Amino acid sequence: MRAKLDRLLFGDNQFFGVNHMSEDKARAQAMRFRDAAAVMEVLDAALDAGVRTFMCTTHDRISAICDRMRANPERYKEFTFYPSMPYAHKYANAVTEEGMFGALKRFLPDEGRLSAILRGGMAVARKDLEGLAAPLMDAEMKMFRGLSTPVIFLQNIVVDLLLGLGAKQAFRIFADQVRDRYRAEPGFITMNMPRLLPVLEEVGIDNPIICANINKLGFRMSGGLEANERVLRSGRFRAIAMSVFASGAIPPEEAIKWVCGQPNIASIVFGASRGANIRHTCELVDRYWPAASQERRALSAGTV
DSSP states (O other): OOOOOOSEEEEOGGGGTOOSSOHHHHHHHHHHTTSHHHHHHHHHHHHHTTOOEEEEEOOTTHHHHHHHHHTOTTTTTTOEEEEEEOOHHHHHHHHHHHHHHHHHHHHSOOTTHHHHHHHHHHHHHHTOHHHHHHHHHHHHHGGGTTSBOSEEEEOHHHHHHHHHHTOTHHHHHHHHHHHHHHSOEEEEEESOHHHHHHHHHHTTOOSOEEEEEOOTTOTTOTTOHHHHHHHHHHOOSEEEEEOTTGGGTSOHHHHHHHHHTSTTEEEEEEOOSSHHHHHHHHHHHHHHOHHHHHHHHHHHHTOO
């Protein structure tokens, strides 16, 4: 199975107070988007602009967004989620508050609660990643029941940790679980695209989906701009470019023009907190990436 990636994806950093340049702006956004209605207003603006794919973490508050979309299936029939897991902060907080076993009990799904806990406990004892991965993934994905999730990502905090530890088979375990349990395609978010790609290929994940920082300044691009450009030119994977504006350090038109001119970019993921900013980004992408413009017009017309 191979997912058809939309060329323009909408991200969620702004909804949870993530801004790599300004803590004040991050706090203001976190306050503004405490209410699900405020998030929905922005997602509706994105959908009206022809951006129908939401790449989001499995933050607990996303559950309320999923509930609202399930309640209005006609409005959101074309809307798609790309979940990225795990949302590491909730696990870290749970371990701090309840200990390792308490945290497992909280997050393992209720499909025969006792048996799930026992399965998880034995997996920990055996250090069996595969046995533990399935119930934890089910817990993360529960909020998306009945909604479209054709691509499921492993978050960069885990990807890059596994990469550093040399735990290569964990990537294959994740990929197999995503395909077998959810009939979806696995994706990987990383801060080190040049190092990750050969590891994924080594464990048999061909033409993977990799989301990484790709911007003109080389901002937060491990290995440097030249190494990342060299990997892009290889064409051996599907790249999703994030942080294209380098957290506001690059003017929007300059940023979009540059990234649209790079080889092997399958998608661009961007965040915005206002409809006007969403529309402006779409206009810039239309100008410098005609294929994306044609795709969004087709989506708006209902022909895709």
